[in-house]
Amino acid sequence: MKRILWFIGLALSVQLAAVGLAQYPRTLTDDLGRSVTLKAAPKRLVVMLPSLTETICAMGACGRIVGVDTYSNFPEAVNKLPKVGGLYDPNLEAILALKPDLVLISVYGKLQEPLEKAGVPTFALKIESYDDIARTTRLLGQILNLRSEAERLIAKIQAQVYAVEAKAAATKDRPTVYYEIDPTPYTAGPDSFIGVLIAKARGVNIIPKELGAFPQISPELVVQKNPDVIVLTHPGLADLKKRPGWSGIKAVKTGRICDFSSQADDDLLSRPGPRVAQGLQLLVTCFHGK
Known part of the structure; x- marks a missing residue:
């Protein structure tokens, strides 16, 4: 009987943990040091960095992206999405027209200021070092509520790199x-x-x-x-x-x-x-x- 109760307790703990992972609102700290509160898992993303576009698509969430920067060109599917400018020449009107619930931006370019004034939440990321690949992928997993997908992608990348490095x-x-x-x-x-x-x-x-x-x-x-x-x-x-x-x-x-x-x-x-x-x-x- 005790063993059965232990398994029931374990199952409930797992279920509660899963609910906790999906809980919103969720507050995360971006690479500008800002606390960004997400009311729900973003479903309409505008992505302003090519590496982030590739990472989100590799996590199986390409369908959430409604617009990308000028240089995002992989995978092929993103070439059909609206282009909304680059780091220093973003098209603010085009971004707003897409009605995003979150815009992923670079720490450079100061795009967060006009978007925040327009009522559009932004999350700034700095992805420049090798270690930033895993760190940023985990952050995206938290933002999109795709933590397990993020960890699988990190493991895949690390395995591929190790094979070439060897x-x-x-x-x-x-x-x-x-x-x-x-x-x-x-x-x-x-x-x-x-x-x-x-x-x-x-x-x-x-x-x-x-x-x-x-x-x-x-x-x-x-x-x-x-x-x-x-x-x-x-x-x-x-x-x-x-x-x-x-x-x-x-x-x-x-x-x-x-x-x-x-x-x-x-x-x-x-x-x-x-x-x-x-x-x-x-x-x-x-x-x-x-």
Whole structure:
């Protein structure tokens, strides 16, 4: 009898926990440090960051998105949704016309102010580091009341990354790497999302950690560091040899330059989201030919 009562109690506890998980209103803290209270699970989302769009769709909630930013283009289904501008040029009227019950925004761009004045709740997210992938996915799980889906997605991403990382770990080569985002030049430091991918692909980033996540550097630094491999995510391959001193860089002399300037490749490498393992695979192939 005691055993039966124990099982009944356990079942009730599980049911109560499930009810608790679905309870609204729910107050969460966004990445601007604001307390945001959600009256119910959002059903009409406008999403202003491509990585968030991809994550929500990977959690099986693409159907809740009614509008996206200019750059959201994956999965294919989101290309049929209304585009409402970008980080610094959002179309406020277009967003309001979609009657969202929540707009997911970047911590940059200050979109929260006009939307809050219009009575539309916003939740700001900062997704820039590798660790932000899991953290943000869990937050989205709380926002959308899809916690189990979020945990399954995190486990899937981690398994995919581990499989690619293990492949890279089997190689002896540890090339020094310079990663160029644009010809200014801006690059990626070791602590950035891209920097972590370089390390997981068994490359050695030539950029000093103290310069920051995405520093603008002097081209002379690259000449001085003389990397084995150069990765480009902009269409400037033909101009590299024309830069003073760059014709003598090992990567330029040996042709170990990986051109990932296509939109598809750049998206995989620049978005901290569910396709991170595919971006990592690009770097592994670049560094080790695998």
